Amino acid sequence: MSGRPNSPADLRERFDAAAARRGFELDDAQRTVADKLAELGVALCKRFRRPRGLYLHGPVGRGKSFLVDTFFAEAPVPGKLRVHFHDFFDQLHRAIVRQRSTALAELLDGRQLLHFDEFHVHDPGDAALLTKLLHAVHARRITLVTTSNYRPEDLLPNPLHHHLFLPAIELVEKHQEVVALSGPTDYRTAHRSGRFAEGTWQWPMTTFQQQAPSEQTTLDINGRSIRAMKARDRLVCFDFRDLCDAATSTRDYLAIAAQYDTWCITGVPKLAECGAETRQRFANVVDVLCDQDITLQVAADHSIAETLWNGRDSERTASRLALIRPIPPD
Secondary structure (H helix, E strand, O other): OOOOOOOOOOHHHHHHHHHHHHOOOOOOOHHHHHHHHHHHHHHHHHEEEEOEEEEEOOOOOOOHHHHHHHHHHHHOOOEEEEEEEEHHHHHHHHHHOOOOHHHHHHHHHOOOOOEEOOOOOOOOOHHHHHHHHHHHHHOOOOEEEEEEOOOHHHHHOOOOOOOHHHHHHHHHHHHHEEOOOOOOOOOOHHHHOOOHHHEEEOOOOHHHHHOOOOOEEEOOOEEEEEEEEEEOEEEEEEEHHHHHHHOOHHHHHHHHHHOOOEEEEEEEOOHHHOHHHHHHHHHHHHHHHHOOEEEEEEOOOOOOOHHHHOOOOOHHHHHHOOOOOEEEEO
């Protein structure tokens, strides 16, 4: 939406052009969302009042990030910021360490448009910080556009903690139009590209382990020690238990991904037999590696379908792992 748009129709054409460059046409559900984003783009240019933002949710692979990324890239707005959920909390925690009292101001001052991608909340500590963020965003009259796999009311679903996030959900529903994108096609699996898609999932894991002997070492990440089977050049290998049973975080995965662009994870069991926190860490690892476009090689006890669990975040994890190549037993 470079230049000052005169009407939503002027902007709407940009979405069709972006899709054509990727070799596909927008489906009906995507066209509806593109129209809403085009209207928002025009409203942002009028400047006399802050337009209401957009909260776009739906199943994985339906084009949410593509549509909002296209909107964000073209939006004729100074001071815009696009952040991924995991990256944002990494930035925010680092800012808090540097200067606790001004961390949010450091990230938000001067912004007019904020795009928050892959919005989801599992941890009550993150929920409290995110509620504070939303208050700060709206106090500064920043227009917020988010993508998520979850409806606002489904965020932080644990009944023990859900009430803590109700004020944030009210802010979302007050300041953003909530729109569902639930077309029939998972485009992520239809258009494979990048380093992550070059990864493999091999089972059973015995052959893989023979090919990758251990050179055990310890990584110093964010002030903690994380054991690795191997870490040299741009390759790092972990045993599943060391990576996902231990108290690791998405901040740790981001820091490791900045140093190593090929990961091996061995000994992945059936996740239904693991605890909820272990399953969530594995889902977070897959999220980070896919978003950072890191090659992932997995040695598991079972196939992807047999390994994954039936529950929250499993659909997103399954869609991302469907990008990599399965190597079944001979």
